[in-house]
Amino acid sequence: MGSTRAVTKAVIPAAGLGTRFLPATKSQPKEMLPIVDKPAIQYVIEEAVRAGLTDILVVTGRGKRAIEDHFDRNFELEYYLEQQAKHDLLKEVQQTSEMADIHYIRQRDPLGLGHAVSVAREHVGDEPFAVLLGDDIMVDDSQLLRSMIDTHARYGRSALALKRVPQAEISAYGCVEPEPVHDGLVQVRSIVEKPAPEVAPSDLAVIGRYVFTPEIFDALDRITPGAGGELQLTDAIGLLLDTQTVYGCVFEDGRYDIGQKVDFLRANIELALDRDDLGGDVAEVLRRIVRERGLLDG
């Protein structure tokens, strides 16, 4: 058993360049791209808050001011909405700035996800903490994150989110060699970043949710540039495995990688379909598109 201090802090890396989403991300962060009518990172912060994490540190970089502004007050807008008696919108805008205790830190250069997490060290201190990637959204009512926090509470060790992906796609992810513990929980034997499908140890991909013991920071101090020349979080997890057990919580549904164009569009369509105020109209639009373009044929 390790430390069982409660997890209260979340670190949200959002300093990447988002090159897969250019030109949209040239001057705006991909984490601010709207999914229906809410920026992706707001879904992520809401997920953290629902799981009981009230101290949020967002790791930002150059050109990411829009994130800070979004979670700040906007008095001019609030005044306008008040004058126009748009009370629902006013409430929504105010809630965004009151959601949690949100802090910001800059990663001066986008040297990789491992480096982004390491800049959170001073803020996090000697406590367990969660990491939620700002471009990965989960629509599972925070169930996965809660189960990871529970795993930490039970074993006092780190927990990674894992999802089965088609073998051909595993080279886009960190991949683990698992040892089953019980349904939905594995122990991580080893981990490798972006393996070729033929040498991947499994089809279990590491997805953007983590709960770490503070020892991950010592491991982050020791890594050197890995896959893609970046300081990889995966490599630090590999080093952590030398001294501590790491668990993996396997989940099935409810995740969108909005840094990927097709997944971004899927997120927008599915989340709009789920909305009471939009679902019917969006379903009608989709039916018409499918009909007019003959998309069911062949």
Ligand code: UTP
């Ligand atoms: P990604 O690899 O998906 O983000 O990192 P990226 O580098 O912005 O994307 P592409 O590949 O160029 O399109 C996952 C998360 O980690 C953050 C990103 O902002 C994203 O939320 N990240 C990545 C950092 O904060 N710093 C980095 O140096 C790299």
